[in-house]
Amino acid sequence: MQHDESFWPQEVSVGEVIYPPGGTLGPRYQKTLQLVLLYSGHMRLWVDGLMREAASKSVCILLPEHEEYFAFDTRSETHHSWVHIALPTFSPELLARLQQLVWPLPLSPVMTQFMREALMLQTMPFSTSQEMLKALALLMLWRYIGEGEHALLPASSSPPALLVQAQQFILMHLQEPITLQQIAQASAVSPFHLIRLFQKHLSLTPIAYLWQQRIAEGIKLLEQTGLPIGTIASQCGFQSRYHFSRRIRQETGSTPQEVRRRYWQQSTEGRGVKP
Template sequence: MDYGRPVSDIADTSQGFAFGEALYPLGGVYGPLTGRYLCILLVHEGQVTITSDDTRAMLDEGQCGIFYNEHIYLAEFEIKRRVRVSWCEATPGNLPEAVAMRVRGGSAGIDISERLDTLIRIGVDLGSAFGANINAFRNALGEAVFHAFFHDARMWEQALQMPRPVQTAKQHIDDYFADDLTVAGLASKAGVTPQHLISLFGKHLGVTPIRYLWQKRADRSQFLLLNTGLTIAEIAYQCGYKNPFHFSRQIKQRYGVSPKEIRARGGYRTPAELRELSKFTGRKSGLTVKGRSELHGQVQGPKGGDAQRRKDP
């Protein structure tokens, strides 16, 4: 599937997006829905089998997928097991047949990323509130969900093309980048020699395992600098650097500026810093704290089920 395609080529963005969640304590069935339908479905607990026209796909706990149909959509939730799902849905756009076929046979069984889960959670939490601003926010959020899914799907497909040793070592770095990792240790976990692992990383990722490790640490550090109030020392140790001096030197080598400069150029500022800044600017400081549609009728779960939809006005 062409994941670089604009969302407006797949979803009718003029009709807006909607978010929902449902809990089926004992499994059950939802549907069949008739007519055209498009959604990104996340399975948080249990197992779900989706029939979308003549295509069937199974999603396990912790997986997600995109589903598009012209005629029939049916969700079967594993019987006698608690199943919890959430979703973002839309009206399909006027897809050319070639594009429709690629979406129909699109990605399912991708691991749910924290980014995608967070975006859909924000959408669900908006509930049925409406108004010009919140509608625009909900629809922008819907487009962001589709872009995030396409990004995750592209990364997933690229990972499938990597040899197993690269996947294993890369995942270990992603999960434990703050630990004291070595090429020898990564190679042992991947079941290859250190030299072979270096060669595989160079071929498929364009960097050595250690270079990838430092990139991961630096990227996480930058995120914490821009989005949290952690001190530079706390970030340094949390991301696997030996000390704050080592951290500052590495960050400057990668980004060309120090951690303090990264933060000062538009990142996080503590309330005390904002008050201090307002003394010199004469401005009041502001502090921001972050914290289905009924396209096809009501959700119906099995007896005892608790299913809920959010309507996009």
């Protein structure tokens, strides 16, 4: 498999440790990019003599070419894990993005799960374990940047958590005959308030958004799978194949068969393959 050699890690290592009260580390010279996930306890870190602090349930990033000294919680154990990422190059653009972020960030459940997966990969007997670990390390890095940049957005520019929760519920239940009441209940708001949220931020009602996503999923399955049209209709929550075909025609001006044929022909023509 080919990778972008300018960014694909040369080496990745992960680990986990519990320091007793009063534990220390260093001074040491940081050679790689490192993510540190702190589950419990407290950490003080001096980077080139400047002190920073991180509490439990946080994640922070350490940049290469700096001297570091760690002093862990004096009253309780400090449990943390880490991932070292040795990149071939460290661009000024990446450095600027990392330096603008809040330090540390809250430790999200997703980052915690990624770290568990990374630790498990060390014990896997697969010939591709190292490749998977490198890919996962990059995913963690981009997740860290994404979470950090999202935290910098003004509150007014971020969708309300209730709206995101409702959208996630809809996307997870496209196949089911869900109602406005069920969506509102899953989001812990009234149907009236939910409608106002959707109209304010998406200019759609929740049910209109539901059908928009069903149509989008149906088109994706037409283009990217060979499933029968009736099966796609059922999997996307349409009442019948006829109902699905009618909504697809309204959206695209084409029948489901035409949507699939056009996409497949474009795909083969783009590769220089005769259909």
